Amino acid sequence: MISLGVLTTYILVVLGLMVIPGPATLLTLARAVSGGKRAGLATGLGIAVGDLFHTMMATFGLSALLATSALAFEIVKYAGVIYLIYLGFKAFIEKSGSIDVPTAQAITPMRAFRQGFFTEILNPKTALFFLAFLPQFIHPESGSVIVQFALLGAIFVALSIAVTSLLAIGAGSIGGWLRRNRTIGRWQGKVIGTIYMALGVRLALQQQ
Numbered sequence: 001m002i003s004l005g006v007l008t009t010y011i012l013v014v015l016g017l018m019v020i021p022g023p024a025t026l027l028t029l030a031r032a033v034s035g036g037k038r039a040g041l042a043t044g045l046g047i048a049v050g051d052l053f054h055t056m057m058a059t060f061g062l063s064a065l066l067a068t069s070a071l072a073f074e075i076v077k078y079a080g081v082i083y084l085i086y087l088g089f090k091a092f093i094e095k096s097g098s099i100d101v102p103t104a105q106a107i108t109p110m111r112a113f114r115q116g117f118f119t120e121i122l123n124p125k126t127a128l129f130f131l132a133f134l135p136q137f138i139h140p141e142s143g144s145v146i147v148q149f150a151l152l153g154a155i156f157v158a159l160s161i162a163v164t165s166l167l168a169i170g171a172g173s174i175g176g177w178l179r180r181n182r183t184i185g186r187w188q189g190k191v192i193g194t195i196y197m198a199l200g201v202r203l204a205l206q207q208q
Contacts, residue, residue, distance in 0.1 A: 001143050010137050018163045028164045031112050032171030040171055042109035043116040044164025048157045050120025054130040055153030063146050080132035081200045088197030
């Protein structure tokens with residue numbers, strides 16, 4: 001199975017990316033502020049189910065690739081490292097402005113769930129991220145690749161639900177804090193970029 005060290009690194013990286021204000025965070029906050037906690041919780045759940053969909057696509061696609069060729073899987077992992085470093089560099093140098101919770105009309109929890117789900121699964125950048133991110137923590141010598149993918153995916157979804165639920169519950173105070181500290185947006189890209197690039201470099205060196 002996956003080692004404790006790999007799991008710890010994975011959880012810390014995922015949490016680091018989730019707590020930084022991004023599209024999913026802001027959408028959850030906007031729905032919670034406009035429609036209440038239930039709408040915010042439903043939005044977060046929809047986003048998490050969308051992440052589960054991307055996890056399943058990555059699992060079946062890349063597991064089949066590994067079964068065909070271990071070399072091909074290694075190529076995918078290195079391509080993922082390059083993509084993560086690219087995302088990090090792009091986010092780091094990108095000019096960021098102030099960040100704020102967008103305005104949104106109040107909607108029912110079911111509609112909020114659907115919006116969160118389809119927003120997540122129809123984003124091609126999210127699909128590419130999962131294809132690049134998950135394989136970096138997969139080690140064929142540690143056992144079944146499918147089981148490892150499933151475990152990492154389940155952890156990602158569980159963390160997503162936990163984080164978005166906390167955001168929905170504390171939407172009022174968190175939204176107020178973001179409005180009072182709008183300049184956080186200037187550091188958002190640099191923090192995310194640093195995480196991506198550090199992860200990519202670490203994994204590239206680890207594989208050598």
